[in-house]
Amino acid sequence: MPEITYREAVRDALGAVMRKDEDVFIMGEDIAEMGGSMGVTQGLLEEFGAERVRNTPISEMAIVGAGIGAAMAGMRPVVEIMYEDFLTLSLEQIVNQAAKHRYMSGGQIKVPLTIRTQGGAGWSPGAQHAQQLEAWLVHIPGLKVAFPSTPEDVRGMLWSSIYDDNPVIFFEHRLLYPVKGDVPEEIEPIPLGKARVMREGTDVTVIATGPLVHRSLDAAKAAEDDGISVEVIDPRTLQPLDEDALVESVKKTNRVVVAHEAVTRMGFGAEVAAVLQYKAFDYLDAPIERVGAKFAPLAFAPVMEQFVVPHAEDVHAAIKRTVGK
Amino acid sequence: MASEVKLPRLGQGMEAGTINKWLKNEGDAVSKGEPLFEIDTDKVTQEVESDYEGVLLKIVLPQGEAPVGQTIAYIGKAGEEIQDTGAPQSAEKPAEAHKRDPEREEGREAAAAVAESQVPGTAEAVPGTGASNGRVKASPLARRLAKERGIDLSTLQGSGPEGRIIARDLEQAKPRPAAPAAVPTGDIESVPLTNIRKTIARRLTAAWEAPVFQLTVSADMTRANDLVARARELNPDVRITVTDVLAKVCAQALMRHRDANVQYTEDALLKFPTANVGIAVAAPQGLIVPVLRSVERQSLVEIAGARGDIVGRARENKLTTQDLEDGTFTISNLGMFGIEQFVAVINPPQAAILAVGATIETPVARGGEVVVRPMMTMTLTVDHRAVDGAEGADFLRTVKQFLEEPALAL
Numbered sequence: 001m002p003e004i005t006y007r008e009a010v011r012d013a014l015g016a017v018m019r020k021d022e023d024v025f026i027m028g029e030d031i032a033e034m035g036g037s038m039g040v041t042q043g044l045l046e047e048f049g050a051e052r053v054r055n056t057p058i059s060e061m062a063i064v065g066a067g068i069g070a071a072m073a074g075m076r077p078v079v080e081i082m083y084e085d086f087l088t089l090s091l092e093q094i095v096n097q098a099a100k101h102r103y104m105s106g107g108q109i110k111v112p113l114t115i116r117t118q119g120g121a122g123w124s125p126g127a128q129h130a131q132q133l134e135a136w137l138v139h140i141p142g143l144k145v146a147f148p149s150t151p152e153d154v155r156g157m158l159w160s161s162i163y164d165d166n167p168v169i170f171f172e173h174r175l176l177y178p179v180k181g182d183v184p185e186e187i188e189p190i191p192l193g194k195a196r197v198m199r200e201g202t203d204v205t206v207i208a209t210g211p212l213v214h215r216s217l218d219a220a221k222a223a224e225d226d227g228i229s230v231e232v233i234d235p236r237t238l239q240p241l242d243e244d245a246l247v248e249s250v251k252k253t254n255r256v257v258v259a260h261e262a263v264t265r266m267g268f269g270a271e272v273a274a275v276l277q278y279k280a281f282d283y284l285d286a287p288i289e290r291v292g293a294k295f296a297p298l299a300f301a302p303v304m305e306q307f308v309v310p311h312a313e314d315v316h317a318a319i320k321r322t323v324g325k
Numbered sequence: 326m327a328s329e330v331k332l333p334r335l336g337q338g339m340e341a342g343t344i345n346k347w348l349k350n351e352g353d354a355v356s357k358g359e360p361l362f363e364i365d366t367d368k369v370t371q372e373v374e375s376d377y378e379g380v381l382l383k384i385v386l387p388q389g390e391a392p393v394g395q396t397i398a399y400i401g402k403a404g405e406e407i408q409d410t411g412a413p414q415s416a417e418k419p420a421e422a423h424k425r426d427p428e429r430e431e432g433r434e435a436a437a438a439v440a441e442s443q444v445p446g447t448a449e450a451v452p453g454t455g456a457s458n459g460r461v462k463a464s465p466l467a468r469r470l471a472k473e474r475g476i477d478l479s480t481l482q483g484s485g486p487e488g489r490i491i492a493r494d495l496e497q498a499k500p501r502p503a504a505p506a507a508v509p510t511g512d513i514e515s516v517p518l519t520n521i522r523k524t525i526a527r528r529l530t531a532a533w534e535a536p537v538f539q540l541t542v543s544a545d546m547t548r549a550n551d552l553v554a555r556a557r558e559l560n561p562d563v564r565i566t567v568t569d570v571l572a573k574v575c576a577q578a579l580m581r582h583r584d585a586n587v588q589y590t591e592d593a594l595l596k597f598p599t600a601n602v603g604i605a606v607a608a609p610q611g612l613i614v615p616v617l618r619s620v621e622r623q624s625l626v627e628i629a630g631a632r633g634d635i636v637g638r639a640r641e642n643k644l645t646t647q648d649l650e651d652g653t654f655t656i657s658n659l660g661m662f663g664i665e666q667f668v669a670v671i672n673p674p675q676a677a678i679l680a681v682g683a684t685i686e687t688p689v690a691r692g693g694e695v696v697v698r699p700m701m702t703m704t705l706t707v708d709h710r711a712v713d714g715a716e717g718a719d720f721l722r723t724v725k726q727f728l729e730e731p732a733l734a735l
Binding site for chain 2: 254281282283284285286321324
């Protein structure tokens, strides 16, 4: 199995789908000659030309709106929002248009639009370029929300997102782009709505997303020295959520830590905790622990940024609390 | 201090009652023996008299259902303050010190602080640390396990954060004693029937409808024991037991005495082509009889493997209905308890059951000499509607022969 980076995996999926399917095109700020601000779309302009690899004006509302229109007209556009912080500018289109048309037309109109975006802290981009806003989108019926954490997942899930007839918000993470991982020779589509057990364990289940998957795996390794066996699960798709997989794991371990980089309060983890306390109430042996960012904007100053976001040590400490160590 | 009026237990088995109405109002003077309220149980409606003298200070439950023992009112001196609960207040103090920061992410520091504040010995100083304010602090899992195992959580020491009782605290806990000494009334504990208990009762009651007779015989187990020992030697991976030999021997005997491998029905006698032998298992949830199929066609090793599987699953409560169906004969072995001989109740609709006792070194006469031999006593209970005495005796003689000379079973 070849080893590629998360960044290459995204590019791989885009290229493969565009080669296969004339209806797929990509659009976004500086994605053509420059190859995107994160270099993800490098080389695609040369292969597919300016018709299908389109630079846009700096207007997130226009980018998403044009994508919705193209999707309604039968294309399968993939638009890029350079930073997920800027999704806020396009929310009218996402929430009131993309998420609603299929429902309001009684299924006559489909919006097979994929909105790729990235974000995250850890490299001091400041308060307006480092947020994790997935919780804003999972709250909207009509959208699917993906947040893969490995090269294999990002490649297989981007494929599935593009071929999904619903709008998919596809979160990537800035710090994951250089992460390497084995991928199958040929792209294997990974269905949306399926969690993945990253590591099996018996004492605590850590449900983590994005970069926290990797930090939780580190924490699980550290917890091994304390004699704690940790299971790590990545839901991969936040909406729809693979509740069965999470519940099954909790029934085995009886303890839960939910971990994400986004602010803890009102975060995605709150919903996971609510689902589990209801569906696995009689199996819980400790309060569900949540690990996430403190309730504060992220500073430019690296020390202050690092103080706010969660680390492997935080997950480790939460794991220990659940087992009373 | 005001006295608590608790919902009384008016009869054995009463778990809860429903207050119909109060015969006194708050503020009324009450004398001892005066009717205080009217209560509905599932049997009667009845007036309950006051045990206390004073003023009815507060009615906690004006109407509706409550469990036995719940505080429903307070009687005391006029103008007296009422404490919300009768639980010792002192027990709350340490728990309060451990109160959590509501914001969990900031709770990390809080938890660390808690850990530091837990001076060694503090937790032990509070009796039943899980209890605070009369409520036992326990995880949902611990509560469920306690309920399933009949363990009283208030008797446990919680080892979780803040003295919470968690699942591991139940590992060593003893089930609630049948008659705790602390209960002066000597209440009889009423355990609701499980479905399996109901089934056992129904089936065995049905068994009494069958006219049965018993036949008893003892077999010299010398060769059978040798056979088990040799079979184990040859098959170290499989645990072969006397029960497996018994199953095999009974199946062979049933094939030679087809008239004993039968079942009585209203219209016809059913004769079975194969011997499906049930093994009575004392599972934690109750007696259960999983079935080994076509035992006459199986080798000893196969039987031992199949028996290990079904008995194991019986103990883990993982049998399917299929495992319990189609038995034509049952073996019940209480030898491991040292029981020498007993009479089993037939397992309807089957026509026969073999009750097997312990193998005991016994002096017996052989060729005019007294020798010591491992003897095993078996009692066959037979449904006389299906099998006559001579047929049953003939079958049992064959079983004995096969056990004493296993080669004859070939």
